[in-house]
């Protein structure tokens with residue numbers, strides 16, 4: 001895990017003043033550390049018998065697909081409006097300034113699916129909360145949410161009460 005921590009670089013002031021951006025691209029360049037992260041997720045999530053992994057654009061995709069393959073689950077992309085080509089459902093959510101919206105294909109989740117939601121960073125939890133709503137609108141059961149990084153001081157867990165939450169690295 002020490003190698004994983006070293007492969008995440010803090011970028012102060014990106015994309016705007018006051019934010020310390022956690023850049024995970026060095027981790028993608030380090031196959032040993034990346035494999036370790038994926039292995040850990042698979043080990044701790046296997047028992048939940050997940051059949052769909054849902055991840056949000058775009059960094060969530062980088063981890064979501066390998067985890068889905070290893071869990072022998074399907075992968076579902078959640079995207080910004082207008083990107084998915086077929087019939088979608090959507091969910092709005094609040095950002096620090098203004099609003100945003102996420103979409104998922106309507107046929108991606110079936111009633112009773114056992115779902116894992118996965119992303120690189122849990123910050124305020126607004127994005128992850130919106131994704132839980134998308135999954136539940138379609139009758140899926142959110143069995144866990146997993147993040148590489150949790151920014152504990154932003155209390156994302158406060159928005160995700162009642163859900164099982166896993167994170168590898170806490171700041």
Ligand code: AMP
Nearest residue numbers: 020021022121122123124125126127128
């Ligand atoms: P939030 O909805 O506030 O929990 O923000 C989560 C989303 O924003 C995730 O998809 C992250 O990829 C991204 N994000 C938020 N804060 C950071 C950060 N400090 N560094 C990198 N990505 C972040």
